[in-house]
Amino acid sequence: MNDHSRFASPFTRVRLVRTAAAATCTAALLLAAADADAQRNRRRQAQPQFSDATTVTVVEVPVQVISSGAPVRDLTRDDFELLDGRRPVEITGFDLVDLSLVEGKPTQKQIPVAARRHFLLFFDLFFTAPDSVGRAQQAAADLVLTSLHPTDLVAVAVFDTRPRLVLGFTSDRSQLRQAIRSLGQVQVSETVVRDPLGLVISDIGAALAAGDEVAGGTQTAGGIDAGAMLSETRRELQNLQEQAERGNEASRIAAMTQGMSALSDWMASVEGRKHVVFLSEGMPTRVLYGNQGLTDEDRASLLADSEAVIQGRTQEVDQQSTFGDSSAQSAMERMLRQFREANCTIQAVDVSGQIAGEAGSRRGSLLQMAKDTGGEMFSNFTNLGDAMEEMLERNSVTYLLAFQPGNLKQDGKFRRLRVRLKDAPRGTQVVHRPGYYPPRTYEQTSPFERALGSAQAVMGGVETGDIDAAVLATGFPADSGKAYAPVLITARGEDLLAGVEGSVLPIEIYAYALDEDGVVRDFFSTRMGLDLAQAGAAIRQSGIKYWGHFDLDPGTYSARVLLRNDITGRRALVTGVLEVPGDGTVLQPPLFPEPPTKWLLLREDPSEQRQDVAFPFLLDGAPFIPASRPEVARGGEAQISLVAMNLAAGAVSVRAQVFGPDGEEVTQGGEVALDQSQASGGALSRLNGKFVAGKKLDPGDYTLTVTVTDSANGQHSSSTPIRVL
Structure with a gap:
């Protein structure tokens, strides 16, 4: 029998002021999935995005260049001139997407949302x-x-x-x-x-x-015969x-x-x-x-x-x-x-x-x-x-130009754009967006447009936003039915509260699991209003942590979570790789226990919780709640738990690698030391030890990759984002 009392005890009971449920959109307008974390970091740095609550406006201009009916490839930033009205502007961002070079699964390649084709x-x-x-x-x-x-x-x-x-x-x-x-x-x-x-x-x-x-029905025009045309009266009536x-x-x-x-x-x-x-x-x-x-x-x-x-x-x-x-x-x-x-x-x-x-x-x-x-x-x-x-x-090659307009007035007027190709051969056609409107405030958008923008962000899969957030998704086999995949989402309190003047903090969370073919296999969502008179101090101290879950078949998924403040429009999209175990060997992301009092802990409604699964996170038999993004001091150490399914029985060895935001490995970035007598065996192995961060790591965000080698010389790796303080 599962001990559900231990499962629920860390979670704070906060009075939820339920916001009015939005009318369900039959759909909203609105892919790319998880590359390595380092590649996601590079893309996030390289691609400027519109933000709901930013003071800097970046306009992205997708461009197609066509000659003799075919797309022109291999152009560079220096081949283009961009005019905002009549004024030349600096092209501050440039990217090229050639669909003939993008092969494989939809979730294996990140493409900027503005460069993607929408039909x-x-x-x-x-x-x-x-x-x-x-x-x-x-x-x-x-x-x-x-x-x-x-x-x-x-x-x-x-x-x-x-x-x-x-x-x-x-x-x-x-x-x-x-x-x-x-x-x-x-x-x-x-x-x-x-x-x-x-x-x-x-x-x-x-x-x-x-x-x-x-x-x-459909209107059809009635015919006029020759006899009718001979009768003036009938013609008038007709x-x-x-x-x-x-x-x-x-x-x-x-x-x-x-x-x-x-x-x-x-x-x-x-x-x-x-x-x-x-x-x-x-x-x-x-x-x-x-x-x-x-x-x-x-x-x-x-x-x-x-x-x-x-x-x-x-x-x-x-x-x-x-x-x-x-x-x-x-x-x-x-x-x-x-x-x-x-x-x-x-x-x-x-x-x-x-x-x-x-x-x-x-x-x-x-x-x-x-x-x-x-x-x-x-x-x-x-x-x-x-x-x-x-x-x-003709539309298979897109050049994505970006610029920052100067002295942009929020007057709602349409600004015209022109894109010129330098030294273009005669007959070359340049197709681009004709202009843009100044971005509207969140309050000026309709609920439908908000849902549409959220859906596009989720399917785009490019991490962005103005709330410091993180997600940890793991997969565990269940005694019956589909596997249990808990999803832990954290968001920084100061970012959530920025611009909130009332007594309620309205939060929306949308989470989706996409398989390697871009198919949505499960999702959950919640809208809640947190009473700041009761929970405001805890939120300001650190933030919130929300526990939801997916029910999934074995496989590899992209977990995508969009979190938003429904007053200010501030939001974040975070992603993670989710491995759901089957018959093969799976190593879950490295798990770092953290104090349950660090966050305001919230959980999905009891009616949505799985009752047929045991508490998944245990360290030497005691339950813990893992960090969505572990934090460790430079040169410091932290407890770590490695959870693997179907490892070969016997002794194991562990290797740790730390990668910077540029995707390059950091020399002597850190190491994992397992406790004594740690060995694998059975369907589920829990390997406990310590992670020691490198003494030369500068404060910032990194990716920790851990590789476990089992007794059959099988190597199994998984990664998690970490923050060095």
Whole structure:
């Protein structure tokens, strides 16, 4: 029987002032995983990021350079000129991402979020017939599952009577397959835990019933026969009817453009180069453009209108049918401008299955959307991935430029950017974001935008933020079911409290476990309000430590945790490698006991805790709570516990290596000395000893890697971040 009283005793009982639960987003817009800790440190130093509460603004500008239809590679920082308005600015950051050189698993390579390709699959259920929705689903599946790069982030959204996000930006192809198949039509049990960031949707038991979400059907223009044109009375009646139908179509177009304008606002909060893959039959062209894109029946009607004008019967002629609806045109132009300013192209996909002559009255709107945002239109294709191959190749090389704007006014105005290529050959095309807005304060963003930004940070996997935080994730076998993976998260109190003026500290925690293919295998989240009258002193002294857990099958995972103050918007994203044991040998990260009184200790709700597992952290039979990021004095020593599964029985040896933030090993950085009579054996081995830090280590953050060699000469390594005081 497990001793749960010892398990719970160190955790402080604090009055939690529960914040109002945010309405669950069906998804949020929004990969890269854990390289070695040293590489993560280098990336964090090299890549400037927007921060919710920083006084220095860094603008990142993704750029593609195309010549003769192919991307130009091997350019350097010195090849570019960057202008903020008319003023040349210094390029303070530079990176190159060439997807042809990024191979392997999605979580094996860190790519700056702003340099990653983002594709939003946007299904139009408003103007698209049910049969065409099925073609759109197949086209999207072909694109995602066969043509996109593993590091591409993809989201799914639909428009029925308003835009709805089904799945946030993710590299998880299994979730995308389900989202494309369901288009959000999922019946969710009350017992299912919903993902507040929309990176996970529920399992799907049935495919989408075609056409269930098409609101009001699709408008089709009625034909005009020869007899009707000979009757002036019938023509007048028909004009009235057509005006009413066009008014309805104009209202529907207004709803669509308004919804897409909202979508462009959401996309503007996503960093990087974005593509909306708009799967639609198009909007009624005649409402937008009048007599452009006419069918044969339209042309016959136009001849009759011309005859009526010649004979002075102008009352029979509908002016909007000739020149188009000006309000609809203006709304369309505003919407497309918003997409351009959001650095988002529309790749329009005609899913009608019709040839050009049959679809001409609708295809014009798709062509305008693509042309005016720098995208392309695709029609009459067999496989959408094949049709988009050239576009995908042109966008496979991204140069990420960064600069710091001077004297930036928080006036909400759009700032235009220009990127020039020095000595560029004739015909070279430079594609870049057209400009930027000054960053808004956290209070100015909507809950949806906050969730979207959080989801993108989690899937990006690049450690960043303005809260000093750390995470420790370990895996232990369980007597039944999946393995138990406790996750310990710490956050510095002064950072959490900065800017908080009230009596409650609202904290949000989102934690995800991604496998090597970028698939989210488990997650947990919590929103809490800490009563500062009771807990403020403890938080100020050090900070908080939160204990959650994943339930996972054996394997290697990237644990990603986003922690945020929901008043100030200050946040941190921290990551760690998680090894869940199976039949093979696994060495967990080195564990350093620390006093339970050091932090304000909090734990997941009792209903969420595993009751079938023993307390996992023991030192000579006594329970302890390990540090998420151990701290040790220069030349000092600290207790250490090495937990291994399935080591060969017998004597072991241990080697320690300390790496600096640059990834270089520090000579005489430290050593591990095991206590006497330490040996491995059985399914679970606990090797206890001391870590002695090198006397020449400067204060700062390092990575400690420990390698255990067992009696069968098997070498097994694991790492943990450490801080030298």
